[in-house]
Amino acid sequence: MLAEALPAVDALVPEAMAADTSGPFGANPDSAGESAILVTVRVRPFSPKEMTLMAPPTPGRHTIGSNVGLGTMGSKALRKVVHVIDDRILVFDPPEEASSSRFAPTAPPAQTNKRHKDVRFAFDRVFNDDATQQEVYLGTTQPLIDAVLNGFNSTVFAYGATGCGKTHTISGTPTDPGIIFLTMKELFAKIHQSEHERVVEASLSYLEVYNETIRDLLAPPGATATSLALREDARRGVVVAGLSEHVPATVDDVMELVLQGNKNRTQSPTEANATSSRSHAVLQIHIRQKNRAGGLATDVLTATLSLIDLAGSERASVSRNRGDRLLEGANINRSLLALANCINALCDERKKRHIPYRDSKLTRLLKFSLGGNCRTVMIVCCSPASTYFEETYNTLKYANRAKNIKTKVERNSESVKAHVSQYVKQIKEQAEEIKRLRAENTALRAQPGGRGRSAAVAVEPARPTATLQLAEDIRNALSAAFDTVRSSEWEHASTAVVADACAQHLEILAAARAALAGDNTDGTVVTDLRRALEAATEQIAGHRGQVGRHLDHTTLLLTRYRRDTKRADYPAHPTAGRALTSDQKYRLDLERRALELTCANTRLGRAFELSQTLLAGLGRQLGTALAGGTRLLDGLSELIDAGEADAVNTLRTLYHAALPDFQTIATGLATIVTDATAAGPAKWQVAPPSPSRAVSRLLAVVPSVVPSSSSSGRTSPRRGPAPRPRAGTTSRESLGLTARKPSVRPGRSASSSAGFPVPVPPSGSVVKRPRGVLSAQPSLENLKPAKRPNVTGPSSLPPLPPPPPMEVVKSSPSTRRRPWGVTPLADGSPGASDRSTTPPDGDSGAEQSPRHEPPPLDALPARSILKGQRPVPSYTRPTAASKSHSQPPTASATANRIRSGGPVRSATARRRSRNMFDPMGSKPIAADAPTRNRMSARQFLEAAKQQGAADPGPARPAQSALGFRSVQNGPSN
Numbered sequence: 018m019l020a021e022a023l024p025a026v027d028a029l030v031p032e033a034m035a036a037d038t039s040g041p042f043g044a045n046p047d048s049a050g051e052s053a054i055l056v057t058v059r060v061r062p063f064s065p066k067e068m069t070l071m072a073p074p075t076p077g078r079h080t081i082g083s084n085v086g087l088g089t090m091g092s093k094a095l096r097k098v099v100h101v102i103d104d105r106i107l108v109f110d111p112p113e114e115a116s117s118s119r120f121a122p123t124a125p126p127a128q129t130n131k132r133h134k135d136v137r138f139a140f141d142r143v144f145n146d147d148a149t150q151q152e153v154y155l156g157t158t159q160p161l162i163d164a165v166l167n168g169f170n171s172t173v174f175a176y177g178a179t180g181c182g183k184t185h186t187i188s189g190t191p192t193d194p195g196i197i198f199l200t201m202k203e204l205f206a207k208i209h210q211s212e213h214e215r216v217v218e219a220s221l222s223y224l225e226v227y228n229e230t231i232r233d234l235l236a237p238p239g240a241t242a243t244s245l246a247l248r249e250d251a252r253r254g255v256v257v258a259g260l261s262e263h264v265p266a267t268v269d270d271v272m273e274l275v276l277q278g279n280k281n282r283t284q285s286p287t288e289a290n291a292t293s294s295r296s297h298a299v300l301q302i303h304i305r306q307k308n309r310a311g312g313l314a315t316d317v318l319t320a321t322l323s324l325i326d327l328a329g330s331e332r333a334s335v336s337r338n339r340g341d342r343l344l345e346g347a348n349i350n351r352s353l354l355a356l357a358n359c360i361n362a363l364c365d366e367r368k369k370r371h372i373p374y375r376d377s378k379l380t381r382l383l384k385f386s387l388g389g390n391c392r393t394v395m396i397v398c399c400s401p402a403s404t405y406f407e408e409t410y411n412t413l414k415y416a417n418r419a420k421n422i423k424t425k426v427e428r429n430s431e432s433v434k435a436h437v438s439q440y441v442k443q444i445k446e447q448a449e450e451i452k453r454l455r456a457e458n459t460a461l462r463a464q465p466g467g468r469g470r471s472a473a474v475a476v477e478p479a480r481p482t483a484t485l486q487l488a489e490d491i492r493n494a495l496s497a498a499f500d501t502v503r504s505s506e507w508e509h510a511s512t513a514v515v516a517d518a519c520a521q522h523l524e525i526l527a528a529a530r531a532a533l534a535g536d537n538t539d540g541t542v543v544t545d546l547r548r549a550l551e552a553a554t555e556q557i558a559g560h561r562g563q564v565g566r567h568l569d570h571t572t573l574l575l576t577r578y579r580r581d582t583k584r585a586d587y588p589a590h591p592t593a594g595r596a597l598t599s600d601q602k603y604r605l606d607l608e609r610r611a612l613e614l615t616c617a618n619t620r621l622g623r624a625f626e627l628s629q630t631l632l633a634g635l636g637r638q639l640g641t642a643l644a645g646g647t648r649l650l651d652g653l654s655e656l657i658d659a660g661e662a663d664a665v666n667t668l669r670t671l672y673h674a675a676l677p678d679f680q681t682i683a684t685g686l687a688t689i690v691t692d693a694t695a696a697g698p699a700k701w702q703v704a705p706p707s708p709s710r711a712v713s714r715l716l717a718v719v720p721s722v723v724p725s726s727s728s729s730g731r732t733s734p735r736r737g738p739a740p741r742p743r744a745g746t747t748s749r750e751s752l753g754l755t756a757r758k759p760s761v762r763p764g765r766s767a768s769s770s771a772g773f774p775v776p777v778p779p780s781g782s783v784v785k786r787p788r789g790v791l792s793a794q795p796s797l798e799n800l801k802p803a804k805r806p807n808v809t810g811p812s813s814l815p816p817l818p819p820p821p822p823m824e825v826v827k828s829s830p831s832t833r834r835r836p837w838g839v840t841p842l843a844d845g846s847p848g849a850s851d852r853s854t855t856p857p858d859g860d861s862g863a864e865q866s867p868r869h870e871p872p873p874l875d876a877l878p879a880r881s882i883l884k885g886q887r888p889v890p891s892y893t894r895p896t897a898a899s900k901s902h903s904q905p906p907t908a909s910a911t912a913n914r915i916r917s918g919g920p921v922r923s924a925t926a927r928r929r930s931r932n933m934f935d936p937m938g939s940k941p942i943a944a945d946a947p948t949r950n951r952m953s954a955r956q957f958l959e960a961a962k963q964q965g966a967a968d969p970g971p972a973r974p975a976q977s978a979l980g981f982r983s984v985q986n987g988p989s990n
């Protein structure tokens with residue numbers, strides 16, 4: 018029934034609001050276009066003081082006065098003049114009956130004839146006195162946040178009479194925060210949410226308009242409080258010049274700034290409000306944002322959210338303010354009147370052409386909020402008490418009028434074309450962003466059990482844990498250790514191989530020496546020599562094969578271990594702090610064994626290489642030795658038909674001619690063995706021969722081959738007594754092999770135990786060593802070789818048993834050839850062509866070398882002495898130059914030819930030459946041996962067998978002297 022009596026609510030609602038059913042700003046609050054100011058009303062509850070003035074609910078008693086203001090307070094009881102019907106409609110000053118029956122059930126029934134205004138107002142939203150701060154926020158400001166973030170300016174201002182709850186609504190209390198806190202909280206939350214998409218910059222300013230002056234509430238401490246000027250900017254709107262701007266990072270920063278500004282705000286107690294704000298406060302948040310993925314032109318959105326707490330209007334007559342308060346009230350009222358005029362003008366089509374914004378600072382500040390590009394929310398605060406009757410009524414009337422104000426909102430979007438330099442900046446920013454995100458990602462991963470929001474990011478390889486690190490350390494330590502010993506291992510291995518091989522070489526040499534030093538011309542000498550050489554060759558070849566097999570075996574093992582090591586991967590994530598797992602131990606063990614094998618493999622490889630080198634060297638040396646032996650045999654074969662004396666002399670000549678070859682070999686080998694044994698004992702799995710072993714083996718044969726300097730020179734090499742060293746010769750001790758009983762002082766000449774000089778370098782000189790021999794210097798005390806100055810040439814060879822004087826055997830030239838061109842002189846001396854004082858090959862080196870004096874005749878074999886003949890001097894090794902430029906002056910022409918490989922050879926000799934043993938296929942034994950085949954020891958033996966079978970040579974001593982038959986059947990004798 019009452020509802021029917023009430024005027025139609027819809028008639029009171031503006032058209033714009035009638036169409037708006039979905040929200041305070043219509044269906045799409047973020048769309049551009051015309052927008053009406055959102056007008057909301059909040060009715061505060063009665064204050065405790067007002068509650069005491071309320072008329073007791075005594076029935077039948079008139080307790081509510083007429084329309085009285087504050088001036089009438091105390092004299093008459095209060096009544097409620099604002100009745101909220103729903104969230105959009107309120108009734109101002111309803112009749113008592115209606116009030117009592119419908120709006121105020123506790124109020125007494127009206128018993129007066131007083132006329133009530135009974136005006137209904139419809140607003141966008143009406144909040145009753147029990148509305149919470151959150152409800153007010155959600156119904157007024159919250160929709161603006163998205164608008165601001167979409168580039169729309171927005172303003173929220175609280176309007177109303179003093180003491181009606183404007184500050185309470187905008188700022189609130191610490192326990193019940195108002196719109197500022199709630200707005201900032203959500204605004205910053207949304208900014209953080211969009212951080213990965215947009216760069217949002219937020220700044221804040223806070224000012225007050227007090228007595229028509231603008232003051233910065235956040236001015237830095239110490240700054241002079243000056244009135245700030247207002248500027249109008251076509252693009253930015255109204256700007257307060259000199260206003261400080263602050264950049265809060267969080268909502269806490271905002272609240273700190275707001276509290277600081279509130280402290281600075283002018284506030285004074287008045288009769289109406291103990292905490293009356295005497296100024297208009299304007300808090301502005303400036304938002305500037307752009308997309309992170311910007312192109313050539315970047316859209317920059319800017320917007321300003323203004324939260325304004327106006328000062329309350331007051332009637333001077335009622336507020337009883339004096340002095341400053343009165344002045345403040347006058348200014349407040351003036352600015353609010355200017356605001357009311359602007360609102361009236363904005364709503365009046367006729368006056369719309371001129372809006373009096375300039376009438377006050379407040380209206381100038383709110384110019385764009387009321388009539389410009391801005392979404393505006395007006396929160397009208399009013400008191401329900403009758404003491405605020407006039408103020409509330411006027412406020413509601415203005416608010417109702419403000420509903421007609423329409424603003425034209427536009428998105429503040431600005432397209433900023435990026436300069437090239439902008440790209441650099443962007444790249445830098447994005448690089449920093451990536452860095453920051455990576456750090457954040459790493460931090461999130463480091464959290465135990467937490468993947469955080471980076472779970473979607475590609476999983477990086479796991480960082481090594483402590484256990485894995487331990488395993489790595491162990492492996493590295495193993496590697497380092499093996500690397501350290503590897504070089505010394507090589508050294509030892511080399512030494513061992515060289516020492517072993519050199520001992521064998523010396524044995525060969527000793528055997529050769531023994532064979533050649535004898536006067537056995539029946540062929541067994543050369544047979545023995547050949548046997549010794551072949552045996553040594555076979556031995557070394559066998560040794561080489563053994564090393565090669567070791568090498569193959571270890572290579573195979575190494576490959577296998579490496580493959581297994583690859584298979585046994587570390588567990589992906591071993592648990593930190595635990596001991597190594599069995600898998601890890603297995604892998605480490607594999608690695609260790611692989612490393613050991615690597616070392617062993619290296620050692621064996623080195624040994625193999627060395628043995629190969631030595632074998633090659635040995636082959637060359639054997640070839641050289643056999644060349645001499647073959648020449649000797651060739652000579653022997655030629656001597657078959659010669660007379661005994663001639664043959665013996667020729668043989669001796671040949672012996673002396675071949676000897677330098679062996680001496681040279683011996684010199685090199687002695688150096689090798691000295692150096693090798695001095696390098697120290699080798700720790701090698703192939704047990705190296707100890708120096709003492711090598712020496713003892715050598716000594717076992719050396720005494721028998723030391724050439725005797727006494728008597729006949731026919732001393733049996735194996736059975737003869739040990740020779741006594743003499744001046745110019747070298748004993749065993751001088752070789753350094755029995756250094757415990759040195760017989761040669763340092764500095765004196767020395768020769769090897771085999772009767773050969775040991776080339777010890779003089780101080781500062783360099784001794785050329787055979788290939789494959791280590792350069793280690795002798796260091797063992799008992800193996801020091803004796804020093805011998807200037808022993809580099811054949812001229813330093815010790816004197817050897819000279820050949821006996823040639824026996825002149827008269828024979829017919831037709832039957833008795835003189836194949837070697839020995840021409841006896843008439844006086845018993847060699848002929849004029851026989852330059853007995855020079856080597857038969859004309860070696861010029863004789864001039865540089867001391868020539869050995871011939872031994873006394875009685876020292877020569879008796880049967881070889883020929884009267885009037887001078888002994889043939891010992892020869893030095895012929896040089897290539899001497900071979901090519903000079904002819905042997907004397908001695909046997911055959912011997913010279915044989916020695917020089919000349920063309921005059923017997924068929925047998927040529928055949929022997931073709932079968933020359935050259936096991937390693939090394940360089941030609943001599944330049945004059947073009948037809949010599951390269952044969953292995955086995956091939957050599959085979960060839961010998963075949964030749965022996967094919968050409969047994971019934972009575973040719975030369976064949977037996979070659980030793981072929983002896984290889985197969987033993988020495989012929």
Ligand SMILES: Nc1ncnc2c1ncn2[C@@H]1O[C@H](COP(=O)(O)OP(=O)(O)OP(=O)(O)O)[C@@H](O)[C@H]1O
Nearest residue numbers: 061062179180181182183184185290293294328329
């Ligand atoms: N909704 C409300 N709920 C509870 N208390 C309120 C409410 N609104 C206002 N008050 C109280 O009323 C008193 C005055 O409020 P407030 O200071 O906010 O008024 P005002 O409009 O800001 O006055 P002025 O214009 O003089 O500054 C304060 O003590 C405040 O706590």
